[in-house]
Amino acid sequence: MSDVTPMRTPAESALIAAFPAARKNLPGNSTVIAMRESAFNRFEAKGLPHRRVEEYKYTDLRAAVREALPLAAAPDAKTLASLAGVTDPFAALDADRILIVDGHFVASQSASVIAGVTIHDLGEALSSGQGIEALGTIAKADDAALALNAAFMQGGVVIAIAKNAKPAKPLYVRCVVTGTAPHAVYPRVLISIGEGADVTLIETQQGPDGVAYQVNGVVEIKAGAHSKVQHVRLNAQGNAAIDMSTLGTDLGEHVEFKSLNFVTRPALSRHQVFARFSGEHIKFDVSGAALLKDKQHADSTLYVDHAMPHGESRELFKHVLDGESTGVFQGKIVVQPIAQKTDGRMMSQAILLSDNATMNNKPELEIFADDVACGHGATCGALDEDLLFYLRARGLPKPEAEALMLAAFVGEALEKIENDTVRDVLEAETQNWLLARAVK
Amino acid sequence: MLEIRNLHVSIEDKKILNGLNLTVHDGEVAAIMGPNGSGKSTLSYVIAGKEDYEILDGEILLDGENVLEMEPDARAAAGIFLAFQYPLEIPGVATMTFLKAAMQAQRKARGEVELSTAEFMKRVRDGANQLGIPQDMLKRGLNVGFSGGEKKRMEILQMALLEPKFCILDETDSGLDIDALKVVSEGVNRLRGKDRSFLVITHYQRLLNYIVPDTVHVMAHGQVVKSGGKELALELEANGYADYKTLAA
């Protein structure tokens, strides 16, 4: 029975039924329409991935996505005015800001003139075809979430950073979902980074608590040779939201690329990274931290393709799991025959704070070159009782002792963030989570 | 100060302490000596409140209050301090952060006001200087990458800063060279006073040349089998523990 295509779920049927009308209203010239259609066909052939699909073994979207929600409309003046009441987690950050609301770029509240940086509305670019040559070529995988975003993307932003540009401030892309009625939002961000440029990209995804909205976002980053990129993503979606996200990277030679994803809030999230090494001597560092409770679920899935020699990759993922929460780490590192001298280290660590929490770890190495140093490790367990006793014997009450250890555990990933304000914000998010747990 | 009456303790169904009795008076430095495996560390853990042990019988009174009912952090706030035989490494918890958290938590538990940051820093700096602990070590993860001697100094620094009234030193001399032993002993001796008592656990007499005890107790098979003055330590050094290994069996 298992290889028979299962009957469509109501959500799948509704998505399929919605596409023809949506396609007419969504922006795009003929090339983009063809892209949408081919992506949609890929989705239609297989439907929502479920637990018998290897890549989604632990995150069953067929079961989780019960409804196909209406596409969010472009924000009107009233919606934009309502943003005044929504706290920006990075309010304290001195940055050049780009605002995306309900999947649509908001030019009036985004930086317009930044030396060495150009910013365009993706919705307009999809219609004109200008500046989107790389669209869909960076994040490339036979993946249902990615296909759905390509079919339904409403808008977003195209960012180009000039050769050798070193923007003085971080570029901060803030994506906000609004409203009390649940919608589906498919934002896309396309970033090209010129040779030798050096840039910090901050991304927030946020929305209201108590609304079962769905976000399926894609960020594509193409980084030119010798550029340096640090990307930090804060997933602050609401506590009933489903957040799917894909980060695709295409890296040139000698690129130093770092990305970190941080999750504490949404009901269900999956962050997948597809990285391609298109040049030699790349330094790639991708990490994540998730602090989960109740029935929350967070998945981190990586596919790192070492397609050139002398690449270095570091992957560090931290899960803190309380209540009945579930953490997932799937990491696949492929080292192609040509990719000699690859140095890869992948680590996933989880702390279970409750007997009812679950961690699923699936690290994989596929090595086809012989002169490489690659390793992976996965640990999963309770907090170390002996360390806890040591701290308590010095007078720290149990919740404080646990909080200190958990902050240190998560801190190992947050340490990778170079911008002090950004790191402070995520440390404070961690502290808030720990505090809420301690007073419970 | 501390009174232990008829203490019976087991771990994983293995009996370790077998009716141990011990009294340490205010201001007294009591040494416990005994062969490896006689239950010295177990005793120190049980006093400090480690949860792995099963207390089968007996009581431990600190100034008349039964500490066996108390959580480890409450015991710490009540004035019990254990300098661990093997201090643990806690990566990612900066030593300074840890010291501050411990000092403030104890003050809070005792209903005292928190120390100002300036006062805290001054105390830590002074304490570290006295023990020859470089300031940059305080920025590193607690005990991470510290040598054996550095870890022991750090234990004594914590003891000095937390100002406990009952201090247990579990083989603080192990792994120390003679210079470090002197520094650590001086650190301990500075803290001696009429309101503070010590239980100095050691396998060797050497430490007791530097921290001169008021009383010496020999432990074997989970009991105190002989008590005496400081001369008992010298006697043990000369004759070894062979006599005691059979005594309680």
Ligand SMILES: Nc1ncnc2c1ncn2[C@@H]1O[C@H](COP(=O)(O)OP(=O)(O)O)[C@@H](O)[C@H]1O
């Ligand atoms: N966690 C444990 N599980 C089982 N046996 C233990 C444990 N800890 C200590 N023991 C045993 O208890 C006895 C006393 O150990 P310990 O208190 O460490 O002695 P000492 O400090 O005097 O060398 C030893 O036989 C030791 O093997």
Ligand SMILES: [Mg+2]
């Ligand atoms: Mg011992």
